[in-house]
Amino acid sequence: xxxxxxxxxxxxxxxxxxxxxxxxxxxxxxxxxxxxxxxxxxxxxxxxxxxxxxxxxxxxxxxxxxxxxxxxxxxxxxxxxxxxxxxxxxxxxxxxxxxxxxxxxxxxxxxxxxxxxxxxxxxxxxxxxxxxxxxxxxxxxxxxxxxxxxxxxxxxxxxxxxxxxxxxxxxxxxxx
Numbered sequence: 001x002x003x004x005x006x007x008x009x010x011x012x013x014x015x016x017x018x019x020x021x022x023x024x025x026x027x028x029x030x031x032x033x034x035x036x037x038x039x040x041x042x043x044x045x046x047x048x049x050x051x052x053x054x055x056x057x058x059x060x061x062x063x064x065x066x067x068x069x070x071x072x073x074x075x076x077x078x079x080x081x082x083x084x085x086x087x088x089x090x091x092x093x094x095x096x097x098x099x100x101x102x103x104x105x106x107x108x109x110x111x112x113x114x115x116x117x118x119x120x121x122x123x124x125x126x127x128x129x130x131x132x133x134x135x136x137x138x139x140x141x142x143x144x145x146x147x148x149x150x151x152x153x154x155x156x157x158x159x160x161x162x163x164x165x166x167x168x169x170x171x172x173x174x175x176x
Contacts, residue, residue, distance in 0.1 A: 030109050036152035038112050043077040043154055047089070050076075050096050076116065080123045080160050087128045094120035094132055115150065118143040119157055122164020125171075141168055 030038070079085050079093060097120060100106040100113035108116075122144055124132040133140065144165045148158060 030111070032150075032152045035109060035111055035150070036154075038109055039115065039152055039154055039157065042108065042112055042116065043080075043157065044075050046074055047076060047079060047093070077156055080119050081156055083127060085123060085127055087124060087130055087132070090120050090124045090128065091132050094124075111150065114143070115147040115153065115157060115161075118147050119160050119164070122161050122167075126160075126163040126167040137168055137172055141165060144168070 076093060079089055094117055097108075097113045097117035100108040101110055101117065106113065118140070121131075121133050121135070121140055124130050125140075135143070144161050147153060147161050148165070153161075
């Protein structure tokens with residue numbers, strides 16, 4: 001437990017300013033091992049809990065979509081690895097990741113959120129043949145390659161991202 005005599009509340013203004021100026025960035029807060037643990041946890045995390053937090057109106061919709069046609073989509077991994085995932089759930093997963101990236105109060109490390117963002121896009125491309133982003137093909141490919149370069153990435157996530165990148169390359173060849 002922290003000694004209250006040494007808390008930030010008892011610091012002088014100059015010491016608080018120094019503390020804030022020397023604050024570590026998020027990249028320095030998480031080791032590769034920590035990110036791997038968070039990635040593993042998030043891959044298995046219940047969809048309903050995280051996606052319901054987007055807006056109250058999505059709560060019932062998430063449950064309905066996850067149970068549609070008898071699909072067992074209980075986690076992010078279930079959704080992203082499913083051969084025919086509901087596109088609307090992929091869009092909600094992408095939105096969850098995007099909000100986690102932009103919120104200073106997000107509990108999910110930005111690197112894991114960024115990976116989920118691109119995994120959702122990759123899954124929509126490869127399994128639904130649909131685009132759920134306005135990013136260019138080059139931007140999507142760059143994001144997927146970034147995620148694939150992470151040492152902490154799960155093999156299941158790596159497979160999802162690789163398939164998305166291959167689908168993107170194939171689509172680019174067809175349109176050339």
